[in-house]
Amino acid sequence: MIEYLPYVITVLLIAAIYAIFSLGLNLEWGFTGLINFGHVAFFAIGAYTTVLLNLSGVPLLLSVIAGVALAGLCGGLLGIPTLKLREDYLAIVTIGFAEIIRFFLLNEEWLTRGPMGVHVFSRPFEELIPGDYNFFLFPFVLVVLVICYLLLEKLIKSPWGRVLKSIREDEDVPASLGKNVFSYKIQALVLGSMIAGLAGSLLAFYLQYINPRNFMPIETFYAWIAVVLGGSGNNKGTILGALILWTFFSGTRFAQGYLPFSPTQMGALRILFIGVLLIMIMMFKPEGLLGKKEELTLAR
Amino acid sequence: MLSVHDVEKSFGGIKAVDGCSLKIKKSAIVGVIGPNGAGKTTLFRIISGFEKPDNGTIVFNGEDIEGVTSFAIARKGLIRTFQISKALTKLTVEENMLLAPQFQHGERIWNVWLRPKDVKRQEEENIEKAHALLEFLGLLRLKDEYAGALSGGQKKLLEIARALMADPKMLLLDEPFAGVNPTLAMKILERIKELRDNNGITVLVIEHDMPKIMQLSDHIYVLNKGKVIASGAPEEVRANEQVVEAYLGGVWGELR
Amino acid sequence: MLQLVVNGLVLGSILALAAIGLSMMYSILNFANFAHGDFLALGAYLTFVFSAILGVHLILAGAIAVVITALVAVCCDYVIWKPMRKKGAGSVTLIIISIGLALFLRNLIIFLWGPDLKRYDLPVKRGIELGSVVITQNQIVVIMVAIICMFLVHYLLKKTTIGKAMRALSDNIDLAKASGIDVDRVIRYTWAIGMALAAVGGILYGLITNINPNMGWFMLLPMFAAVILGGIGSPYGAMLGGIIIGLAQELSTAILPTEYKLAVAFVIMIAVLFVRPRGILGS
């Protein structure tokens, strides 16, 4: 059994990183009703900013903070032209933004080394950790996850969170009661993007080497599945969703040996399954595993 | 308190509001009546900033407010309700009420994280206030229900209570008593008058129920086809030939 | 430079065709269909399968592909969209379902036919030289087919009963319902026609370059840009928007690396949202 431990730890570690990433999306979609189809852009911005700044000599903590801040800034900027208009414009604009960021990472070789990617220069407390670094990184990420979760729960249960939920249902009501709906949407988008940026830094620490292929559009939809499967607007559900997703992925890796498909076909099957799952949940169980039916509205 | 001058609004070819002017004194209770499609709701939407007028000026409390966004108008103390009630059905009754108070500490992220005590204290005060209002309207036992589970009349009540929770200087009520049982409606009428007498709140109300509006209002405007066709004290309006003519035989026959 | 204009017009006609359907669905069903690009890819791949693998003549293969794509779209309406309409699902829910459908279609294509580039079995013909500009015969075919399709759409919308019903639906769905139009039927036709146009767009794309499973995904942003630029719900706006976006994308290659074509569509879209969110011909 014990020989499987590094593997199990790795799966849990990835799940935890994606749980953080997905919590950002849950704030935007689950609580505020914003459709962000380019969440991966902020993941990438966080990861690349952290690594590149650190490589050029900026202290690690400062690099992470800069990555988080830049992700938040970009989220806010995308919100400005879209959030006053119909809700689907944000979806279109974010999906485009994520692709452009990826092309930027691929093409601006002077900065990002293009498709070759960049190696992570230093990782938190690396010199103090003997043996398998993941055995340290996992609890570290877990602590970050718990902190994010607690801070978000606090927010969601506050008057601030109440305004978000009212926007999700019908933004005329908060507007008629003096709430600046646009400002709240921007806040949710900025905070959600910052969380994605933080998850990006953590991903870089895990991968040690990042390249544009780590930030394909599908990453965004991993987060969507985690959120929707667990229950939109339920942070515990999001974490559960991320865990289920990555357990499932590691399961399919074992299954690979028994199925007559090429690795490419297996990859396609997996994403195909994600697509079907997304459709099925939205059609038949939009409240997800842990969400409350009474709090979810289809008619939006 | 509120002065609306020559406001116009058309949708496509239809002139929904066609040069309306109203003047409402502080602490007045003013009724707006008129047949369906007269433009009453549109006028309310314009006043409350949910619709931009094509023309005209609106002054509230000495400030020009046309073109100001809806939330900013609400912040000035002009709170509206909706004709088709907009209780937030996915929130509980209590949450609906707690949404309303303006400038809450807990509406800022930093305060939530860094000043939880202040946020909590204010929240408790608001809860107390909300419970008192709910109690008065007989909704207190439903406070933890999702508002979606309420009946139509209860939702209208909740909406009025929520508007009152925002401490308005002026209320715009769009058919507030449709579907509310008559005894309760009377009770709310009394409450609104009381608020006027004690707090100096101003009320502009659209209502179809003639006896009720006659009894409640100090002044009435009659709208038809987007125009004010008559205005004055309830007795004057009742006696006005033009008004009677406009509605003779319709639902409004009871005006006689 | 003139060469870029030609290339831009060719790409623009493809975008224009594909964007018509997107715009129609957008205004009639009131949601942005993120699977639109993948229907385009489906059309291109079915043509490839029938012509290059099964040896059917390209024109016939294209026709079969268009019909199948339209049928798939109608099936999707029966299985997914109609039940969701009955449940009263709003645009936000539909958008998320459409992205699920997009992932499904794209990866079905990869699963069945692989992720690599494919090309139609076309005889290589010399282009026509006009001074410094070279126009290939395929490019001419693309523009001709696109023009014919646009005229057909125009005729359909202006002259046929179903076209008039579509316009009525997109103007005001409640009024259309009240006046006794069979909404479900009109919506099915809209899906069929919109997706058939997308499929034609995909096939034409295959005439000028290689096809790949992600082609629909890469066309999605320019298509949305075209729809928003032209004005949501305006088929003519979509055509105009498509041509403008196509031209802008190709002309940009004179000064920017080709990889940033997509960014050009993006920037135009953002600019439209700032300056005139209802688009050129939108109401």
Ligand SMILES: Nc1ncnc2c1ncn2[C@@H]1O[C@H](COP(=O)(O)OP(=O)(O)O)[C@@H](O)[C@H]1O
């Ligand atoms: N958003 C809108 N678009 C088009 N027409 C509208 C709109 N809102 C109101 N109208 C039209 O304006 C007129 C006045 O409507 P409304 O203000 O709701 O009347 P009332 O509240 O007095 O019954 C009606 O003819 C209505 O059809």
Ligand SMILES: [Mg+2]
């Ligand atoms: Mg009305």
